[in-house]
Amino acid sequence: MATMTQSGKPADAIGLAPAAPIELDGITHNYGSRLALDKLSFRVREAEIFGLLGPNGSGKTTLFRILSTLMIPTGGAARIQGFDAGREPNRVRQRIGIVFQSRSVDVKLTAAENLKHQGHLYGLRGAHLQQRIAEVLERVGLLDRADDRVESLSGGQQRRVELAKGLIHAPSVLLLDEPSTGLDPGARRDLWQYLRTLRDQQGVTVLVTTHLMEEAEHCDRVAILSKGKLVALGSPAELKAKIGGDVVTFEAAGPEQAAQLAAEIRNRFGAAGTVLGSTVRVERDRGHRFLTEVVEAFPRRVESVSVARPSLEDVFIDCTGHRFWTEDAQPDPAGGKNKRGEY
Amino acid sequence: MATVAAAAPQAKTASSPGIWTPAYSLWLREIVRFYRQKARVAGVIATPLLFWIVLGSGFAYSFHSSSGSGSYLAYFFPGSVVMIVLFTAIFSMMSLISDRNEGFLLSVLAAPVNRSAIVLGKVLGGATLAAIQGVIFLAFAPLVGDHPGAGAVLLSILAIVLISFELTALGFAIAWPMDSPQAFHAIVNLLLLPLWMLSGALFPADRASGWLAWLMRLNPLSYGVDALRNALFPAEHTLFPLDVNLGITAAFCVLVFAASWAIVNRRTHKPAA
Structure with missing residues (x-):
């Protein structure tokens, strides 16, 4: 994919198969x-909103650092439009816009000053830069606050300045780390609407990390990470379809009873269930019928029941055998120990 | 062939920003941030003035300079200028640590900016503030009976600029790997303040005991203080002549700047910020 020609440019620069916006290779x-x-x-893929879903400690923060060229991986390669993030960071940096989870704007400067500074870092200057500043501020709805210091803006408005900052150089790939942090529901809706506009109107490829299932549902495709491994990849609909049918949950009196119930369900119905604490979780077509059969077969073993369409959390449980939130989340050594930003 | 060319993705050939535009932008930010924090402006001007008058007057009774005008306040004057410069350099490089912790530095490091532009912008920003304050303090020279001519003032300014740059670059090299202001303070107390105390700012090297005198000769800051003394009080006895002092100070500027540059450019698998 990223075969280099003699000029040092990736193959796509001379019109061969275009390099993927983001490609991870081992x-x-x-x-x-x-x-x-x-x-x-x-x-x-080009012009998609791609979600990186995983609990704390799953490795998504590490991956975000590598993609944003702030850390060189100890093995393998990450390529952005064919350029290796570890070896040619400056070429990658020109192509990506980054919205960090931690605040990266200078609150003592105005919104416009922050953007001007950011533009300078990307080689933009003069009238062109002024025009870009007005454009991005307009897009995030802060044109009237351009000359206010960032410290006087609300939390949600500050996040919008961050977004504007990531877009000032019109990147073709936008990386966002937990973008919904600190946003109220209305602001979240606006953010996702805006990301879709970027994708549709400007063909921007968007990568979003999140630990929120409902956020991941907004993405075109989702990669689910667990303990540093890729456990699932596909559109939310595809991933849920893999589960097949419904998710039926039986609550037993305790963990032992749950294990017993699971064994009996397996013997009687041939359905493999997952035991999570005192519940048994079974994926099954026509869940409501199955539920009735089980309750009728073992009336005293079941405390309560539920049936639902599969969610991304069910996909996670299906792939890893444990719950999303009860994973023994290890503190991230780089983020935690050094106190170098929350992201 | 034409269709192949047309299929090429939109080449967003953002030109490389070079060194000067990002460096200028980082420099400007230092200046703007400084004057928007009024307490910083007041503190940095008032503190050395207070220090100079109180300490200088106090020492004047117990310590008499054998040479020149004989007034300790006059002897202490170049050292006071260097102290202002030192304070400002330290304060401005502390901002490097808060830039890192707040996340501002992340967005700089993730931009396609040559690392030397980051060092240059940040160091020049701090050095400018330090130098301006040092130069302002020169206005008090007549209070100790010194009336430098235009040439002496220009030489003094040159010395102040060089000292500002070397101290700010030194502060940068120390602050860059750090993530807590407390740790930086520890280094300030352990290294930077003794550097100033043993620079001839408080007492001359030729009066100090043997090992202390040698320490003072090894101290690069001694040459800066000496240069400033040469420029302001040409009649005073100093360790070295002006050109040697300025030369060594300039060489140290290059050395610490190179050290900062090397520290920033380290290739590592650890998080950049």
């Missing part, structure tokens, strides 16, 4: 002895 990273990413490989 990315591995360890912090000392702890493996944070384990041979991760996937490709993000």
